[in-house]
Amino acid sequence: MSRRTADLRVPAALLIPAALGVAILVLPMVGLIARAPWGDLPSILTSDEVLTALRLSLVTATVATGVALVCGVPIAWLLARTALPGRSVLRGLVTVPLVLPPVVGGVALLMVFGRRGLVGGWLYDTFGVSLPFTTEAVVLAQVFVAMPFLIVAVEGALRTADRRYEDVAATLGATSWTTFRRVTLPAVMPGVLAGAVLCWARALGEFGATVTFAGSFPGTTRTLPLEAYVAINAGDSDVAIVLSLLMIAVSVTILIGLRERWIGAA
Amino acid sequence: MSRRTADLRVPAALLIPAALGVAILVLPMVGLIARAPWGDLPSILTSDEVLTALRLSLVTATVATGVALVCGVPIAWLLARTALPGRSVLRGLVTVPLVLPPVVGGVALLMVFGRRGLVGGWLYDTFGVSLPFTTEAVVLAQVFVAMPFLIVAVEGALRTADRRYEDVAATLGATSWTTFRRVTLPAVMPGVLAGAVLCWARALGEFGATVTFAGSFPGTTRTLPLEAYVAINAGDSDVAIVLSLLMIAVSVTILIGLRERWIGAA
């Protein structure tokens, strides 16, 4: 229904924990804002390094989300819709990057895609291609840590969706690909969007795996979180706070903008 | 329908990207396993510190997930179902911890809940309670970084669910709380479970905010990822890998176990 009577009275049983939760999430932000060196802000924000890092962050996180959508949505579909043998093990493996401390994740990536790694060694010997210390490596690290979020969110949505629509599409002669594209995917769009948001945000904030696997070189691999971490390690937590606020501002703006649009369209 | 004809033929358009995605996610694990010092495994795994850290990790991640469920599901409900003013801004703020580099998140938490922080100062002066460097602080840090995953996943599920069931419940005299508990929540259960899985896994792997906000004290705040960090810094990257594999094994086992049960029940 396009319009409905909105019940504005909210049960206290929901409101109280919600308020508590919002406090936990929002107060630290307030702390950051209170502590931010507002005077130095303009000079920090307009410095070349910061702008370069911001651009790099936005580009890599967006590309990584694209890759995660292309690879992750099919994985979620396999998990939710097929009788693949070993499906539950696959589901477990796919959530591994969630628990792996990101630095260990970076080491693991190096062991596989590094110059002496399982796959990377072959790539290097055959094509002379080496992934680490490139922007592609940043994207790969981000895909590794962020795609599981997308997969889990999309699988949840697929399980909520009514499968009978897919049966109807099949009787109408649709291939499973057509059914997926025209019936299943539109139905789970809110879940895909939620997953993409999680994935993008996680990729944007990704630090540990990136710094280990891709390194940290201005312009090619140093994203905003790395820039912030450098600042913290250099004892410059003011700069780190400004950079974090910048990331927050950018992502919140983009997320609010996109979501309003999606929700408006949905 | 309880049983249906399973279509095992999978469209290549889905299978190829899915295989690629699985490779990205699973190969690094293989690398870790290949590199693990299998001989030392028993002694490392049964050492006191590791067992303590494991217990602490499991307890804190589980408690944090509980807190996130209690606070986060209502927040998702507010975002998806009410006409709260400023809802889209709230939605943006709630995703902030996703992009915040965890270490900065820890700094922000200190600034608010530290003994000299906005809230922490008042707590300390009034009750003599100090949060940082306690197990509670670990939980708080984990809730801060992990709850957004739950919220986003649950909101996605709520938007997919058919609201007309809630209308019917209302005409039957159900309060919005009853409707939520008996109609809405069961309908979005797959989404809530997906969100809880993400949240738990993220809490289990949490490092940056914890080390900054809660410190790294054996027995009270040193969780497995911190133990792995300590090991790396002690030059013991073998131990770090073993610890990571332990975390992976534990979480995959638990996740597969739980999910099979849930999915069986659903």
Next chain:
Amino acid sequence: MSLDADLTLRRGDLELRAGFAVAPGEVVALLGPNGAGKSTALQLLAGILPLDAGRVELDGVTLDDPAAGVHVRPRDRRVGMVVQDYLLFPKMSVLENVAFGLRSRGLPRDRARAEARDWLVRMGLDGYERRRPGELSGGQAQRVALARALIVEPRLLLLDEPLAALDAGTRPAVRAELRRHLGGYDGCTLVVTHDPLEAMVLGDRVVVLERGRVVQHGEPAEVARRPRTDYVARLVGLNLLTGTASGRTAQLPSGAVVALAHDATGPVHIAFPPVAVTLSPRRPDGSARNAWPLVIADLEAHGDLVRVTADGAVPVLADVTPLAVADLGLEPGGQVWASVKASEISVYPA
């Protein structure tokens, strides 16, 4: 208890502007073509959709009055509703579905379940308590939805085609059960139906909605005898013409003239049953003063008779025997004369 409703709403291309009242204990059958706004009207009364304007009053209490900013929430209205696609709660058992309303109103679990069990028995669903809605057939689901709405003894009962999916065997039984229940019920009931028999059996009064407006209302027999729109005429199986009478004749907009048995003046409705129409290959020269040349559009078997749809200056439906069809060699596109005795025609002011 009584319902007084004046509903105004614009939604898509629907412009709903309907006022009607339901007396305490009365059952009003809401009839109307697809898309007339019947389901929408029920949603407005249930409080699920907000009114644009107008007013809903139940039992002296204002439930809706947008001008005064009044809107009572659905759950405080004590309405019971059965919707067209049932919407049984998918994760609850059948028993829990039926017991839901009582539980929501605070009854202890055991008593709610016991009462729900009674209702299931009355609906012929003994033994289905523990099923999930997904494991029910269409008709079974509809009966569960009905039980779920009736059990809370709402003050206003809104039934949207409550019997449409029932089989011919169960339907009279459930209809009788519903009629019995409604007979002893002092609340107001609105039943949407497409089945004229159902409207007659269940309804004390009939309200006909077309394109968002009330086009006719009254006792079922009165409505059945004197339809005012084509839709109602088709529903009750009458031919309906509209014209201007003067004396013993009435002129139709097409120019054709109809002979009447009694005097009448001004705009009138002219109704006669299909069985009163005689078809003949040539202009009849009997006593029937009404005879029109027509072209056959369609033939359809229909119980023991064949219904003939014929077009022309005076389009009519005629019911004839299969024998007559064969004798007259009727077939679509064929020419035929239709005649009706003036005494078979009923005339009433438009």
Next chain:
Amino acid sequence: MSLDADLTLRRGDLELRAGFAVAPGEVVALLGPNGAGKSTALQLLAGILPLDAGRVELDGVTLDDPAAGVHVRPRDRRVGMVVQDYLLFPKMSVLENVAFGLRSRGLPRDRARAEARDWLVRMGLDGYERRRPGELSGGQAQRVALARALIVEPRLLLLDEPLAALDAGTRPAVRAELRRHLGGYDGCTLVVTHDPLEAMVLGDRVVVLERGRVVQHGEPAEVARRPRTDYVARLVGLNLLTGTASGRTAQLPSGAVVALAHDATGPVHIAFPPVAVTLSPRRPDGSARNAWPLVIADLEAHGDLVRVTADGAVPVLADVTPLAVADLGLEPGGQVWASVKASEISVYPA
């Protein structure tokens, strides 16, 4: 093209074990009480549910044969299906829904849409192309579902109560459209319906399913005249008794004896219409040789007549005029004698 189906499936408490065939171009009406397994049978034929055992063959091609491990996927079967709750794709427009099947079969977008537009016009839904399914009324949605299934010209058409939600005005028109379409269609059609008229109008043959078994099948007129189960009898509006005949009498299990007009032997069905039953306050002494004392269970207005349900050794339904009800002072619980002339009774082997 012809369908040959032998379906075996156990699901919940349903034990489906039904075999039937549909000839090329034939329309079979599938009748049966709620929960008989009609929708389940259609799902099996569509290939959405797997058979436990049995075999489905369409046009000489085996679609299902669990014993041989054969199962053709739904999308390769070229079946068209309209399900009870429509399941229109919610995110597509009405036009896209109807065009979906053609697009899936590779037709270019423009041609698919043009054809879909034609179908919408035929279904009386001109101007609804751009609506979303959520913005349709129940009857409108049903017509869209019908158009979506018909447009792909499937070899096997499965219609699950395709007209149940249509209003009385549209129903004959859509039914006629459907009949016209099916008339020129050489595939096999199965229509599930609860409306006996619809079964007669649409069906070339009738198959009656009860508790998962085929209990009767044949020409509509034959089934209507000689019902073999209570359900069918109620459906076609006949009284049905079962007994053992010998000569001109038949004995019922209750011990009551029925006089027959012709000789018969062995187990028989005895059928007579409710209008053939005469009610009287005392034992009638006329020519009717069948007279039984009964207790009135229920009265229900029913068009111009009142239907009386009476229980006793020979339970019967009787249709009497409202005048008779008043004269005889009929009311539930009252005693009455029912009589039927032997010549009104039809007898056929059970």
Next chain:
Amino acid sequence: DDGDDAAAGAASTTAPADDAPSGTVTVLAAASLTESFETLSDQLRATYPDLEIVYSFGPSSGLVEQLLAGAPADVLATADTKTMDEAVAGGVVDGEPRIFARNTLALAVPAGNPGDVTGLADLANPDLRIAICEPQVPCGGAAQRLLDAAGVTAAPDTLTTDVKEAASLVALGEADAALIYLTDAAAEGDAVETIDVPESEQVVNDYPVAVLTDAPNPDGAWAVADAITGEPGRSILGEAGFLTP
């Protein structure tokens, strides 16, 4: 052995037996001190049986951040003077911080030296994969000074934010050479070889330790700080590759 004797001797001079420190001492220490400090507390246990040392290891800057937020700790040991200065400026330090260890840089290469690195000059070779710490962090500042002293302009492929990253890149063979601390090179064991760099003596990084103003256990704190700056700290740190002041 030697270490045990030295520890016992030091303890007897700095802490009279009659008022031996007891209770819990909380030490916030830079992550690079992990191994040495764990050994230290094992040895101190013999001297002060009633004293329990609890460590929280982390990045130096994070530790200072925690102290400024009111962490209830007794001793702070950082990996550079800059972060310690911040703590001093924040007023959480009691007295002057003392330097207890120094670290020098080493030119580290993977086992077998696949890049044939011979000296600092090779760091300018763009064909080699070089990891150097980011100039703003302590080890990076030191590296910069060392390169300046040698007159080399390095061509790094990555500027690591933490010396451990550079160390593990070398250990995994992903980098052909890196400038890392001698202690980190030692910790990587056989996976890493070091190449002698004469200029390295000129560039050292200081590790200061200080007792904290709000120390809940000042007696214990002083005892531990003394053990770090004196014996047994010196020997243990020396064994781990630190220089002692």
